[in-house]
Amino acid sequence: MKYLAGRAFVALLFLWTLTGSCLGAVDYDQLFRQSSDLMAQGDLDGALALLKQVPTPAVEEEAGSFVSSRMQAARILASQNETTKALATCQEVLKLFPDNSEARNFVAALKDQLKPGWHTVLADTLRFLPALAKGAVMTLLLVLCTMLVSPLGGLLIALGRISTLRPVSWLCWFIIWFFRGTPLLLQLFFIYYGLPSLGITLAPLTAAVIGLGLNYSAYLGEIIRGAIQSIDHGQMEAAKAIGMSYGQAMRRVIIPQTYKRLMPPIGNEFIALIKDTALVSTIAMVELMRAADQLFNTYFNITALVLAAVIYLVLTTIFTFIFEKIEYRAGIYEHR
Amino acid sequence: MSIVSQPLLKLENITKRFKELTAVNGINLEVTLGEKLVIIGPSGSGKSTLLRSINLLEEIDEGTIHFEGSEVGYLLRNGKRHLDRPHAISALRAEIGMVFQHFHLFPHMTVLGNVMEGPLTVQRKSAEEARSIATDMLVKVGLSDKRDVFPATLSGGQKQRVAIARALAMRPKLMLFDEPTSALDPELVGEVFDTIHTLADEGMTMIIVTHHMGFARELADRVIFMESGNFLAEGAPEEVFSKGQDNERIRGFLNRLL
Ligand SMILES: Nc1ncnc2c1ncn2[C@@H]1O[C@H](COP(=O)(O)OP(=O)(O)OP(=O)(O)O)[C@@H](O)[C@H]1O
Ligand SMILES: [Mg+2]
Secondary structure (H helix, E strand, O other): OHHHHHHHHHHHHHHHHHOOOOOOOOOOHHHHHHHHHHHHHOOHHHHHHHHHOOOOOOOHHHHHHHHHHHHHHHHHHHHOOOHHHHHHHHHHHHHHOOOOHHHHHHHHHHHHHHOOOHHHHHHHHHHHHHHHHHHHHHHHHHHHHHHHHHHHHHHHHHHHHOOOOHHHHHHHHHHHHHHHHOOHHHHHHHHHHHHHHHOOOOOHHHHHHHHHHHHHHHHHHHHHHHHHHHOOHHHHHHHHHOOOOHHHHHHHHHHHHHHHHHHHHHHHHHHHHHHHHHHHHHHOOOOHHHHHHHHHHHHOOOHHHHHHHHHHHHHHHHHHHHHHHHHHHHOHHHHO | OHHHHOOOEEEEEEEEEEOOEEEEEEEEEEEOOOOEEEEEOOOOOOHHHHHHHHOOOOOOOEEEEEEOOEEEOEEEEOOEEEEOOHHHHHHHHHHEEEEOOOOOOOOOOOHHHHHHHHHHHHOOOOHHHHHHHHHHHHHHOOOHHHOOOOHHHOOHHHHHHHHHHHHHOOOOOEEEEEOOOOOOOHHHHHHHHHHHHHHHHOOOEEEEEOOOHHHHHHHOOEEEEEEOOEEEEEEOHHHHHHHHHHOHHHHHHHHHHO
16 A cells, blocks of 8 residues: 555656646655666667656755756766767756766766867868868859959940940949949849849859859949059050050050059959858858858858868968969069 | 142141130141141140140141141031041041150050051051061161060160151151150150151151250251240241240240250
């Protein structure tokens, strides 16, 4: 009888704890035993659930059960490689009992584990590199396409701006005004998500190149216009004086002299472009940023982001170097 | 013979205004084939504007320009003057060479490239032909050894001689010189004058704006003294320089130069 009553009492208590209520000092041996059984059967999640039922202690006598339940849970979590969750569980104990040595030692051990060793970083790098490399190739493709399109677009816009034909000049002014005055992200959204409602559906890559191309054409347009207008007016007069047309003078005399002046600002724009390509990750393009983001979200591993940063740096460094070389070459007639 | 008596260039009532300022005020001028005309006058008197009007770098407000007997540069459309079509203007400029005070060589081209540029791009000659013309012109101005360098390495006098060669490569019928030696150190003036002298001896028709009276006296068939957009005196050099002593303005100008 007495045994049965005891069983009933424990069962009742079980129900109470399930609903989160607690009346006083209770012995949780039973619960521990059950959770040990579950662990033995390999049902770690079940064991965890049971352990989590031990509430924060209301009276001093419960402190022991609470601490042991949480530490047991932490061990289970740690064994499942859920290091962050294990740490959080230990913190529960330390919040109430800051001096508990078991919890403190365990935390220290876990933190040691969190610090990645050489081999883990290397393993992660090798694991992430293929996906990141694929993303980097896409980024490079975007950069190269935009670098091809935008100087031409920029030249047209610049020539349009300085044209004496008013409507042409106004149109080019408007293009510059619009594309420099609104966020690139918004322009990309408009081209990729907005144009379909006008019946124009574009592939992500096409939309990205159009968006980046227009945006950078507008920026380069102003830079090129400035460079053209900075060339001594006497050059145009001398060209005209030997009978050149406006177009011939531009092509043979004026524009070639802008190259050297254009290189530093255009180099700057293209460095910015390499980083701006990250924005197209928002329109369903898997380039470097998106690839890194996907890896990070899958593995919750910061190595992916660090690697992406390194690849961006490598790209920008290479381009900086190339532009410096071109700048020197473009101005060679001044050095000799 | 009518062909001989017909002037190469004839300006009638040329007027150019910049807003309310009249830079050239109803000028009449005839230049015959082979003539060497020197224009002198104080700063701001309109000498450059007159030269620039001749090869249409300035659009004049009134007057007509005849070159080789036919009117050039402007069209009447709906009773209003307009600049002629671009290709007609370019065609006229191709026949008139101009040399600027500040040379305006193309810095991104070699010396040879500068001189070749007209024949190559404007006259669409082959590179070979353009190169041979350019080489001849560089020999003429005494700079064939500099053909492969960039203008930045040349002295002022050398630059101006290259600029003359560049203009000559187009085989112009008239040469305009706008103060060709004003930007030069005194010791470099001589070489440029010598080059112009050689041209003059070959019979080139030329209009020269200069402040060097000695050069004007020596070279000119005719000297014009210009002030405030008008011709104040005109005639043979001796005439203008001596008779000019009667005119207070001209006397003052000449005295300041000497
Ligand atoms: N583009 C322009 N816009 C306004 N005014 C001008 C312009 N070009 C020339 N002028 C003015 O026209 C007048 C004549 O100038 P121009 O350059 O023909 O004189 P110049 O006789 O060649 O003088 P200089 O000996 O200094 O070269 C000057 O008062 C000048 O300020
Ligand atoms: Mg002048």
